[in-house]
Amino acid sequence: MRPSTRRPVPPASPASTPTNCTGCSIRASTPTLTCGPSAPRTRRPDDHRTRPRRRRPRPHRAPALPAPLRRAPHRALHDVSLTIPTGQVAALVGSNGAGKTTLLRTLAGAIGPTAGTVTVLGSPMGGPEDSLPAGVSVVPDASYYPDCWSADDMVLMLRRMERTVNARGIGRRLRRAGIDAGTPIKSLSAGQRTRLMLAVGLGTAPSLLMLDEPFARLDPLAREDVLDELRRHQAAGEDRTILLSTHELGSLERFVDHVVLLHDGSVLLDEDLADAAERHLVATVPRDPASRHEPTAPMDLLTGARRAGDVTEGLVDTEDALFLPKDSDLRRATIQDVLTFTLREAAR
Structure with missing residues (x-):
């Protein structure tokens, strides 16, 4: 019997047949090994139709208080010494750039003083490393929070900070303002954002409430509604103090008890409102x-x-x-x- 002249057929190469295993896939068309729970289909690098799009990283915006203390060579505040009476409504007034917002941010601990001391409700405030004392709430001019957040997100964050929050009270204030608690900040008007921040700020029933230009973006009707909210808040406790900055003190004479006039970072006037006029x-x-x-x-x-x-x-x-x-x-x-x-x- 003559031996066969046909060459033996080699066994199939592992690379010629798709082989699937848990967590990875190997394909014969390419030497690439892709691992993962579900391996994506391999794309040719020269095929622009299947080339994956690059996504730009979204910037992280933390709810912080961006507030430089000074712009060289100008000093924002100097030789400021004042005491806000407990249980009164005090107004910070002055022209643009007088230092009103910087003073509020210093009291809130967002920035530290270059000299002297700052004490809020008996707690020293040295700068951002010091947490805001319990019983203090800040309502800023611009939102501290990412614009995708809603009132529900803010309440959750305050609870994680171990703050006592009256969620029902916040909901009532939002309903009076016609705002849904789940609406993101970016979908609200400037006036509605002010009402949202005020509702959240009052939700902790603070002993000291600080507001930066709360009436700047409000129409006359909304301004009266905000004043009513502040009156109700102060009437609920004798020791509740309100400190606000404003350009419209003339329309707030019946609401404000104490006035602090700032000019070029210095205090020009610090006295009872009625005494200053009389x-x-x-x-x-x-x-x-x-x-x-x-x-x-x-x-x-x-x-x-x-x-x-x-x-x-x-x-x-x-x-x-x-x-x-x-x-x-x-x-x-x-x-x-x-x-x-x-x-x-x-x-x-």
Whole structure:
């Protein structure tokens, strides 16, 4: 029997037949080994239709308080010394850049003072490393939270911070504002965001509530609603203090008890609102026709004096008004008069 001249057929190579195993897949068309619970289909690198798209990493935005203390070479606050009375509503007022927001952020512990000490409810605040004391709540001008968060997310975060939160109270405030608790921040208007932040800020029933420009983005009706919310909050406890910054003190005279006037990082006025208005008069002093210039001594008694035609108008202390010319016109000053003339004097 002649031996066969046919060559033996070699056994099938493992690479010529697909072999599947748990957690990986090997295919004959490519030497690539892909591991995973479900291996994706191999794509040709030159096929643009099957090339995977690169996703840009989404930036992480933490709920922090971005607040630099100073912009070199300008110092935001200097020689600031004040005490906010317990159980009162105090207003921080001043022109843009006066230091109102920086002062609030310093009190909140977002930034630390370069000198001196800051004490909030008996707890020293040295900077971001110090946690906000229990009983203190901050309602910022801009949201601290990612714009995809809702009120429900904020309540959850506060609970994880071991804060006592009245979720039902937050829900009632949101319903009065017409806001759903599950609506993300990015879907709300500027005024609704303010109402949302206020509702969450009041949800912890704080002893000290700090607000940065709470009325800036509100229409007149919403402004009255917010004032009612703040009145209800303060009426619920005698020791509840509110500190807010505003440009509209004239419309808040019936709500504010104490005023702090800032200018260029310094305190110009720090006293009871009623006392500041009662001890001042607005004087209109006519120029003496027989003289080319106004009398020097009476004009020195005026704060923020302004020349308008043949008269000079300024703020005068009630005790100093006796030394003005007899034909001077005097009227009782409003708190807005006190602030305006005091700022005008400081700007000289």
